[in-house]
Amino acid sequence: MKKGHRNRVVFHSVHDISGGHSLSLAEKILDQHCDEDDYGYNINDIVELYNIKLFFDNGLYLKSWSESDKEKYIDKVKGLSSTIGRFFSQLDDAKFVEQYNQLSYQYLDYFWCLVNNYQAFKNISSSNFKEILKVNPNHIRNVLRQKFIVKKYKNEICELLKSYDRSAEILLSIYEVDGEPNSYKLYLPDCLTNDDKERIVSNYIASEHCGTGYLKLIQNSKRHSDFVISDKVRLEAKRKYQLEVDKIFNGTSRGVMKFGVSIRYREKAEEKVSVSLEGSRVNYEYSLDYIRKNNELYSLYRNFKILFDYVDNQNRITLVSKQSQLGVLERFMGVRSRSEYIYGMAFTQLDMASSAQIFSYAKVLLDLDQSLESILQYVFNKLFSERYGFPSNSFLTVPTASASALEKVRTIAPELESILKQYKLFVENGYIDFELLQITSGPTLICNIPSLNKNKYIYRNSGSIDRAMDLFCSDQTLLAYVEPFKDKQYKNFIELLLNESEILFSNYEKYQQDNLNYLIDNSYIFVDENDRVRVRSWERVIIIKDLFENEVSSLYRYPKELRREAIKMEEESLVYFESSLFSIPEQNYFNYFLNKREFTNGLDLRNSYLHGTQANPSETDLHENSYLIYLKLLTLILLKLEDDLAIYCEFDNICDDILGRTTF
Template identity: 25%
Template sequence: MEDVDSLVRLKFYGVRDLANGWLAEKAVALVQSYSSGRKLLSLNDALELHNALEFEKNNIFPNFLTAQDHTELALSARESRRRVASFFSTIEASNLKEHLNKMDFQYADDLLRLIERHGVAKRVGGQMLFEALSDAALPLEVMLADRQFVNRNDRKLREVMLSDAQNGELLVRMRLVKDSNPLYHLPASLSGEDMQQLLSAYIGSASPHLNYVQAIAESNDNDSFGLTPKIRLEAKKRHKDLIEELLAAKRTKTTNTYHGLRLDPEQRKPVIDRVERDENSVSYVRSFSEKYLLSSMDPERILLNFASVVGFLERGLLTMPSFKGQLGALRTLLISGRDAYPRGSAFNYVDALTLNGTQFYSDFLRQYSIEVEDSVAWFFREYLVDKFGAANFYFAASSPSSSFLERCRHISAEMESIARQFSLYCDEGVLDPELLQMTSTPRPWAAIPSFTERKYLHRGSNHNCDRAMHLLFSDQSGMTYISSELKASNFVELITENEVSYESVRPHQKESIDWLIDEGLVAVDSDLLEFAQPVQVLVLSDINNREAAAYGHYGTDEASAALVLMQKGWLEFSSTLLTRPEASYFNYFLNKSEFSDGPDLRNKYAHGTNADPGDISTHRQSYFQLLRLLVALTLKIKDEFRLAARAQPSTMSETP
């Protein structure tokens, strides 16, 4: 590479790049200098000038330019574009390799684009151009990003891809991970069998990336992309081996996480959570009061205990789903399969405690000859009739003598029946058993209706709302650190737990603070920052934490604040039984309609692809996962009837 290129050259990374503001001045200076007679001495000069011209093309200018400056810059840009075109017209077979040997690889994508635009391939020949680019080590992924180049070199690119097992990683990054790049183009001649061969070679290679192997295992079957059950099984086994190798390495230090439950005969509070730590482990222990559980053994109290003591429900929303706001910036940066359910530490914590809690509480009740399913059956057969006059609902509990395999098959079918019953009730206002028998197709979990018009609040498609949520709650907002004494995980925490003066705010943060002030969320009182509308911030916090808010559970102040945010276009109402994250949670455990890596419990037990009947431990685990979903669905329906009775007392009254 030529010595002059040891200097940092200008690069345009897109209209949203944060560096555009301070690079624009340099771009303008470059355009003006070349239009005034400066010569293009190398390929890198031409590529840098092309990048400078992208600033002008996208109207990214320094703030100090006048209208006259803009007019003159347009003329300079026209002349500079002519110079770039003239330079590329001089590239021919005799000097092609010399130019490429000195190329700055940050311009690789620009090079292909300009080669196509200025007809270089026609002058030097397609075969020679491909060989020269390969000899210059132009990255394969750069080649695949240019559709015209891929089409022109289809067969050659296929051969290159199949020649190296590591190119299987490129396939994964192109299609199988979250935030895959849709701009890559595969050679048309690369068949599904070719890609299966490449993925298999990558899985079996000496050092495949652990997370990419996991992404293959978590993907949905797609024969046209080489994804077959056999390939996914290879990836699953290889992933297990890689994990074992990682843990066996002496240099790897791990922290073990444990989740425990205990029954305390002397404890007063219904439930207490503790965290116990030592050098190599963290234990999350949930303690239940034996006296309290023994005092609440009737069916209604049992369901309420699942909601509050086992921890299924908070203010009408399930606690168990994965929520984007809980993942954090680090988790979102980790590689995960494109179709995988997003699971972070918060999800894993609640999942372990609620699943173990379901099993623990069920076993506790069974000591007193009480089955949880019987409480569910009581709710549908008696409670809905007695409290709300909603007749004809039914649920048939499993036989206490049935195996866990039989219970899993039974409860899967009964849960679908409950969903159909409730949907028909919402549509018709009554549950007609004969009409129910004629409606065999179940609705997707996200499409089960509600008879509460304003059931949930969730974010609308609004840029200002997105910006406010980012500034208030994100750990990557740039608003979390002022000094070593004034720092927090997000801006809301920073303001609520500290006295922060407006003058102490760093210069780069003041524009965002001023914007929040203009939006009426933040105020300055005696130079101290405070929330001008704290209730609105609380509502937005609910949306951030659970991706929805149960409007019917709000008091007067919260409801008023929510309506203001809705009128601004920041929030919207929806009317379904489940929120979007809740529906996704059901999909994750029950089917593969949305995610590729879930237990697929409904389909496995409905279609006979479940574990060996003799594997009692696996079926027991599946049963408690299904029982947790059944109780969660029952609690959501119970909450639905209570909210509707409160909103429409004249048509649906809740009797004491």
């Protein structure tokens, strides 16, 4: 196998920026090619002709070609199939291994594709095929792309997969991995049984080269009809993963980024909240005087918004994982399940901070002769009724202070379910019928909890707005890189537009102007008489920025001008409205903690405590952590319930005809 040659034609994709260079090379080859005389072509020449054909099959040509040039080359390319076909029909088994060893590595995938499509495998003996994979076991992925080759050599492939030390990674890429670089379909021989697959996985776990990312996939893998990993093997993966993690945190592995949070409550603090960064640790400082001064129950409850920022100014939960918070490496590096809750360092740090906040705040409240549980109980049982007209028979039970951590979890877990069911009955009927609630069996899905307010949330319509959103907001866009502002290193195009008023269209390079013209053609920006780039509607751009950063917006929490613009965007199918208590990112957040219905890496707290599969009763720390999570989720639910009730009261007589409100 030879290294790739940069002066060979290679078709990567229709979007590949090196396509122009390859087409220039293809032009010279086509000028010399004669359909009647293909003598002397070697294996790399033939595969190169196939790559040239792929450019033309996808309608890609050099811009310098005239129409007559294009027609001439198109006619020549039509004959390439015959040239390629003749070569592969005459493939000699006796020299197959030798020819394969002469193949350029960059043509490996294309070669096996041609062997498959031209059925040249009929001329290749099983012994030679086996010899090639024995010497090049890592080429098995390329082979598995080809359905007919897999069928022809199924026994040889099966034998290799059982012995190859990376076969488990191949299996997981087929059944579990999301964003696998080889995003094409892989075929497995039908003689590879489920027992074989599990044995391959188990051997991989026991090996020295298993990756921690794959260990997590094995531990959290879903059941498939033809790929079932037993609980015993999952446990093997879990224990091996923990061993590897312990090595990292014990300092026996290098390149580990450590971070943390600290919480402090201070008397005579200058501000209510102060946040600072010390290395990779975030320090939060809160005014103890402010908390003591505003000590009525409602104010103590509202500190989760005012001090701790559990929700933002639109009452969206801030603790959810967001795509916009993922770094470039977090987005594209590593392996993850296609049904995994995806998060990065920002989510982990916020989760640590929010847990530390609620834990420490509960202790501060005790010094004020209050308990966090009693405050949350007061909010649901009494305050919602007094302030928003919520039914006065609403009822939340909280654990006693003397209960063990395990007992507290077992008390609060069903109560979480109960208040959601109560709210659902209220939205649907206008009142809470506890007899009806008792009859309603089974858990209530987070996504099925309704809102009092129709068209509550704004989501982007994928496809309609994606390109504009990326051009305005992505840190990968090049529209922020323009003279004379290059040295200011603006993060994205919006940041440039917000800070500079003399952005000249003519200062952009041609490849940048194509993107600007797209924004102009779609009425996002315009160029004034002085060649300056201007935003046509800042309201629209603000909404786009908000959706990019948060993935959802609250229609009712926008000022009037933004609400009007959002409705226009909905009419243009750029966005769509939906109504539910929790937005989709919030639903995903709750599902991650409570169950594994949506995400294989979910904590599954609800089911583990319901079915008695939680940690041992003696593992107090684990139960205390679970209880802390439940308290946090309960607090977030109450904040979302209050927002929904408040919107209904605030907007009772506004926009009824436009927004199609629910009434009772």
